[in-house]
Amino acid sequence: MTDDVRNILTALSAVPEPWQPHRLASVNDYDVKVVKLDGEFVWHSHPDTDELFLVLSGRLTIQLRDRDVHLGPHDVFVVPRGVEHCPLADGEVQALLIEPQGTVNTGDAGGERTSPLQELG
Template sequence: MTLGTPAVPAAASSINLAERLSRFSELWMPKKIADLNDYEVKITKLKGEFIWHTHEDTDELFIVISGLLTIQLRDGDVTLAPGELYVVPRGVEHCPRADEETAILLLEPAGVANTGDAGGERTAVLETLR
């Protein structure tokens, strides 16, 4: 048995975040761009205020690509600039807000709804961008 670097599929290529973001204009509608074990890597564009919600079973990772994101928490806000990230711990109620159009990357377990426990009309049907 030979140990070494696993073979890379012939069709493998990097993912350009700017190019993927240029493919859509909808706000608050995450798009899956990759899978990582049992996780989904998602991008989305935000503007305005979302809804207060929690994810009881998982943490939620936000990374700002462009713009400014405020993650409102019941005990104080966290504001993120491009290149910054924040992890909302499982079970913590939060409400993302972007006063200007903002692009973010999310990392969540597969199947997690963007509206968490709140559900409702703002729950996105996840589309994959390949």
């Protein structure tokens, strides 16, 4: 639940680093997160959940094992649960993520790129 208005662009301007999802709002037990992406992430999957990417600005490739999915502004793509993927941002990309609370950015891969969900100030 969110009890007031959140502006996506204001929220993104408060995100200091790429690959650190920040909670924008919650709907029941789902979170809508803002995130900046830059460069290549790590291959991982989320065995228990789909993950929605909504690109706001920039060019994002979601690498799958059998193809690349290319996203630009206002494009939406859902990575199905269990499907390995590796985001690759050509320069800075601003995006929204929608997924259940508790979903971790590196999924089943873990490692040093794992970032706990952060709250906006």
